Amino acid sequence: MLYSFDDTIIAISTAPGVGAIAVIRLSGSRAIELADKYFKGKNLQKAASHTLHFGQLMTKTDEILDEVVVGLFKAPNSYTREDVVEISCHGSPYIQQQIIGLFLADGVRLATPGEYTMRAFLNGRMDLSQAEAVADLIAAESATGHQIAMRQMRGGFSDELSGLREELVNFASLIELELDFGEEDVEFANRSQLVELLEKIIHTIDGMIYSFELGNAIKNGVNTVIAGRPNAGKSTLLNALLNEERAIVSEIAGTTRDTIEEVLILEGIRFRLIDTAGIREAQDQIEAIGVRKTFEQASKASILIYVFDVTECSPEQVHEDLEKLNHPNEKTLVIANKMDLNPYAKPENYAIGSVSVDNIITASAIHKMNIPYLMSRITSLVKSGEVTAGSTIISNSRHLESLTAARESLHKAKENIQAGVTGDFIAMDIRNALYHIGSITGKIDVDQDILGTIFGRFCIGK
Amino acid sequence: MFPEYDVIVVGAGHAGCEAAVAAANMGSKVLLITMNMQTIAQMSCNPAMGGVAKGQIVREVDAMGGYSGIVTDHTMIQFRMLNLSKGPAMWSPRAQSDRMAFALKWRKMLEDNHSIDFWQEMVSSIIVKNGVVKGVRTSMGIEIMSKAVVLTNGTFLNGVIHIGEKRFGGGRAGEKSATGITEQLTELGFEAGRMKTGTPARIDGRSLDYSAMEVQHGDENPTGFSFTDTPRLENQIPCHITYTNEKVHEILRTGFEFSPMFAGRIQGRGPRYCPSIEDKIDRFADKERHQLFIEPEGRDTCEIYVNGFSSSLPEDVQYKAMTYIPGFKNVKMFRPGYAIEYDYFPPTQLQMSLETRLVKNLFFAGQINGTTGYEEAACQGLIAGVNAHLAIHDLEPLVLARSEAYAGVLIDDLVTKGTEEPYRMFTSRAEYRILLRQDNADIRLTPLLHKLGMHNLDERMARVEEKLKNISLIRKHFTETGVSPDLMNGYLRELGSAPLNQQVKLASVLSRPMVSMHGMMDAVPALKHYLSAFDDETLNLAEIEMKYEGYIQKEREMAEKMSRLEDVRLLDSFDYHKISSLSFEAREKLSRLRPRTIGQASRISGVTPSDISVLLIHTGR
Numbered sequence A: 001m002l003y004s005f006d007d008t009i010i011a012i013s014t015a016p017g018v019g020a021i022a023v024i025r026l027s028g029s030r031a032i033e034l035a036d037k038y039f040k041g042k043n044l045q046k047a048a049s050h051t052l053h054f055g056q057l058m059t060k061t062d063e064i065l066d067e068v069v070v071g072l073f074k075a076p077n078s079y080t081r082e083d084v085v086e087i088s089c090h091g092s093p094y095i096q097q098q099i100i101g102l103f104l105a106d107g108v109r110l111a112t113p114g115e116y117t118m119r120a121f122l123n124g125r126m127d128l129s130q131a132e133a134v135a136d137l138i139a140a141e142s143a144t145g146h147q148i149a150m151r152q153m154r155g156g157f158s159d160e161l162s163g164l165r166e167e168l169v170n171f172a173s174l175i176e177l178e179l180d181f182g183e184e185d186v187e188f189a190n191r192s193q194l195v196e197l198l199e200k201i202i203h204t205i206d207g208m209i210y211s212f213e214l215g216n217a218i219k220n221g222v223n224t225v226i227a228g229r230p231n232a233g234k235s236t237l238l239n240a241l242l243n244e245e246r247a248i249v250s251e252i253a254g255t256t257r258d259t260i261e262e263v264l265i266l267e268g269i270r271f272r273l274i275d276t277a278g279i280r281e282a283q284d285q286i287e288a289i290g291v292r293k294t295f296e297q298a299s300k301a302s303i304l305i306y307v308f309d310v311t312e313c314s315p316e317q318v319h320e321d322l323e324k325l326n327h328p329n330e331k332t333l334v335i336a337n338k339m340d341l342n343p344y345a346k347p348e349n350y351a352i353g354s355v356s357v358d359n360i361i362t363a364s365a366i367h368k369m370n371i372p373y374l375m376s377r378i379t380s381l382v383k384s385g386e387v388t389a390g391s392t393i394i395s396n397s398r399h400l401e402s403l404t405a406a407r408e409s410l411h412k413a414k415e416n417i418q419a420g421v422t423g424d425f426i427a428m429d430i431r432n433a434l435y436h437i438g439s440i441t442g443k444i445d446v447d448q449d450i451l452g453t454i455f456g457r458f459c460i461g462k
Numbered sequence B: 001m002f003p004e005y006d007v008i009v010v011g012a013g014h015a016g017c018e019a020a021v022a023a024a025n026m027g028s029k030v031l032l033i034t035m036n037m038q039t040i041a042q043m044s045c046n047p048a049m050g051g052v053a054k055g056q057i058v059r060e061v062d063a064m065g066g067y068s069g070i071v072t073d074h075t076m077i078q079f080r081m082l083n084l085s086k087g088p089a090m091w092s093p094r095a096q097s098d099r100m101a102f103a104l105k106w107r108k109m110l111e112d113n114h115s116i117d118f119w120q121e122m123v124s125s126i127i128v129k130n131g132v133v134k135g136v137r138t139s140m141g142i143e144i145m146s147k148a149v150v151l152t153n154g155t156f157l158n159g160v161i162h163i164g165e166k167r168f169g170g171g172r173a174g175e176k177s178a179t180g181i182t183e184q185l186t187e188l189g190f191e192a193g194r195m196k197t198g199t200p201a202r203i204d205g206r207s208l209d210y211s212a213m214e215v216q217h218g219d220e221n222p223t224g225f226s227f228t229d230t231p232r233l234e235n236q237i238p239c240h241i242t243y244t245n246e247k248v249h250e251i252l253r254t255g256f257e258f259s260p261m262f263a264g265r266i267q268g269r270g271p272r273y274c275p276s277i278e279d280k281i282d283r284f285a286d287k288e289r290h291q292l293f294i295e296p297e298g299r300d301t302c303e304i305y306v307n308g309f310s311s312s313l314p315e316d317v318q319y320k321a322m323t324y325i326p327g328f329k330n331v332k333m334f335r336p337g338y339a340i341e342y343d344y345f346p347p348t349q350l351q352m353s354l355e356t357r358l359v360k361n362l363f364f365a366g367q368i369n370g371t372t373g374y375e376e377a378a379c380q381g382l383i384a385g386v387n388a389h390l391a392i393h394d395l396e397p398l399v400l401a402r403s404e405a406y407a408g409v410l411i412d413d414l415v416t417k418g419t420e421e422p423y424r425m426f427t428s429r430a431e432y433r434i435l436l437r438q439d440n441a442d443i444r445l446t447p448l449l450h451k452l453g454m455h456n457l458d459e460r461m462a463r464v465e466e467k468l469k470n471i472s473l474i475r476k477h478f479t480e481t482g483v484s485p486d487l488m489n490g491y492l493r494e495l496g497s498a499p500l501n502q503q504v505k506l507a508s509v510l511s512r513p514m515v516s517m518h519g520m521m522d523a524v525p526a527l528k529h530y531l532s533a534f535d536d537e538t539l540n541l542a543e544i545e546m547k548y549e550g551y552i553q554k555e556r557e558m559a560e561k562m563s564r565l566e567d568v569r570l571l572d573s574f575d576y577h578k579i580s581s582l583s584f585e586a587r588e589k590l591s592r593l594r595p596r597t598i599g600q601a602s603r604i605s606g607v608t609p610s611d612i613s614v615l616l617i618h619t620g621r
Helices: A031-038 A093-104 A115-122 A128-154 A157-180 A191-220 A234-242 A285-300 A315-325 A371-383 A397-418 A423-441 A447-457 B014-026 B054-063 B068-075 B099-111 B181-187 B246-254 B277-283 B315-322 B374-392 B406-417 B438-452 B455-480 B485-495 B506-510 B517-523 B525-531 B536-547 B549-566 B584-593 B598-602 B609-618
Strands: A009-012 A021-027 A051-058 A064-073 A084-090 A222-228 A260-266 A269-275 A303-309 A332-337 A360-362 B005-010 B030-034 B048-050 B076-082 B092-097 B116-120 B123-129 B132-138 B143-151 B160-163 B166-169 B193-199 B202-204 B214-216 B239-243 B291-296 B303-307 B333-335 B338-344 B362-364
Touching (some): A009 A115, A021 A093, A021 A115, A157 A191, A157 A447, A222 A234, A222 A315, A234 A269, A234 A332, A260 A371, A303 A315, A315 A332, A332 A371, A360 A371, A423 B549, B005 B014, B005 B132, B005 B374, B014 B116, B048 B054, B054 B068, B054 B092, B054 B374, B092 B099, B123 B143, B143 B374, B315 B333, B362 B374, B374 B406, B374 B438, B406 B598, B438 B455, B485 B517, B598 B609
Parallel strands (some): A332 A360, B143 B362
Antiparallel strands (some): A009 A021, A021 A084, A260 A269, B076 B092, B123 B132, B160 B166, B160 B338, B239 B291, B291 B303
């Protein structure tokens, strides 16, 4: 499953982080066909090798994802000797992730470290001495990998995974017990017990998958958008959070016409704070673009901080804005700003519709009033859910891929149990799940563990 | 006195007998040497063939032209298809055998094969010249020459039997052990180890009170193991079930201080899945009773095998404890249970053909490789016999993939990972078990062996072709013929399955959970009429292939992906310690186990996917 070399692979080929452009590389028999599927421009399948094509990359719903330049390298005249497509897109991590996601959804697989080179070698593009050099390269890569693994071990990832694996092996052994030892005088687990156990395991994986959000946040930063009506004090709030004057602050409404991005580090987590143009009927064209951009930004945000002026805004207006911004309630903070000017304003009055009073924070950005509390609320939004300090955080998208695949197999197993499917087929699903966990831990040999568990727990043998 | 043989087989147990007939039916001239011609094909332990995973192996052996299935069908006294409530991959045939009739039938079938000669004597060493085996030397000093030798020594190599504090040399109750071979092979550079197994007491059926036990009957419609025509089993004999109790355990505990296992006199590793009764009491102290199967040893004898009561405690303790088992009050013992220790050779010293790495044309099969069980031995014997024949003709060996046969899983496990305890097959050892079913063993394997030139497979091959043709006809019928709601809905409602709104294809109804082909036949007269032209075996196979098509397809795809790695060879001379990019554990394990392919390497515990990537880079394929 893991070592198949005939599927099409994808990876970002440029260094991680934000550059002006990024190159995403596809290699494999379906590379050109799939690139063509989402590319609006010249027909890539008919284009010649070693040519560049400008065009647009479209999403599944036919929206423009980015303007890109696509390089075509047809087999065997490519690095891997397979069909290779290089997509040069804009450097935003968001765009890169979206593009990768597009192809993953079509059955393309993330490349393993050094896999392009490995394919190049296996397809006979390099001779042995070159390959030796590549092997050293991979060694260097795994040294880094080792460091990461060590770090993850300290984070408890490996502990938790082996705990998870153990639970799965336990589960598998209960299923296998019935299959291989149906004639024995032992008690078999009933179906509802099995479902219960499976739910527990799925819950553990859910927690780990959820933690990816935090892991990713630590690595790439959390997209945090500050939005509100003109002159609500968004830029002042940004400055208060950053403790310095960055955004252009003035009393003239509409000062911030473009979005401004700053980095704030809270409890080790990077927040990418994005200040936006105020929401109102735009007075001129430039401002109109700014307002439109605000909504765009808000739709991509992980966290939305909505700021309003308690001296000017009615609860209905706040409600209307939030409806328009349409951001998940649990990831939205509502700041009742300028409390110093209206100390008698009651925040609970603004709790209408989906906004709960808990999400409303009173503040005065200009006097830096209640800012530390706001900061703690922002971090808690990322760290909420299953993730608490000291628990496992996964940050590697390959791990996420494996865990998600494992979870899918387990859901299948659960459905099958409930549908009354026999144990041998359920065991197949469990083995799949174990395989995916094994692709992270490297423990792929399961039958010995399963049998060992059975013999350890049940009196087997006539 | 002797001509030069193509193949000499040493030992005439389940491995030896199958090795002899396999080589002979491939066209070799074979000599079968045994220490005692009266004990050919003995069932040393349980008088039974098959069971979960093991039954599948017997079907495979039969599909490959072996005799175990035919012999069992002719001599069984009870037959059950186990695991029928589970999926089709779990269905496992099991037979209670008539021990004496079984051995007699085997001997008759061997004698009927004119390519097999016999010699009764102990082989004390093999003759090796320039790293190639040339024959064997017997205890009387006779040298018999051959192009290949298959060793199937079972538990006889330096066998030591333990009963309480008594110990004596022996290969089986009442039989001498064999000496010389281990010493010689060790000198040649082989590594030897020690294993242990055990067997329960045999008792007098006339002394039992069956009314105090539960009865266990055979199937109402017994089938069998062989894909050839064998007689239908009539007049089945039941087994009985009874249980130990606290009193029995208490008496057994009084013997613990004399137990050779607990006292450490036995060093060899015993099988965890076949523990002695004292082991069960010791390890599962809170279990109040243990199940015992009371199995007749044959039609014409009162001898009984007490399945579940394997013991090496002193005979008087065994006897006294038994008298407290329900139905055993007046029990008379024929002989006590015992433990036996014997030499084996860690199977990582073999190639996938079962030829040793050290000596060319020398093959090992059966318990000498650390396995246990008649079925496990039989399939190794067959493969070793075929490969001995192929080796002397410089032909590529027969190596079965893990997705092709349990026999393939077994040999791959042994050779790739070795074994610490007597190796027994379980279905959970097979990752492609949906493919390795008892119902399709002939389709999986008969064509392979037929093509290799196994003489006696013409009949079976013709049947396979007929079956495949019929299955595709049935499949076509199901995918092309529609069925109307009014015909189908009564049956579907009965099952609690959603009724049809419009005409659909038969295949789509069959794919629903719980729907069976027979249920559909009863509902749709035209279907019943169409299918009446086919036999049950074909219908069953067609049903499974269609109903579980999704799962079967999925496993096939996985097997195919894996097979690419199986094709990437790793040289024996590879120095893993020099590849610093391998993990330390991988370097150590790969150096020790020396996998033959990347596929094998990937199955070794501790070798990670990234190690495999590094290996791929280093194999200049």
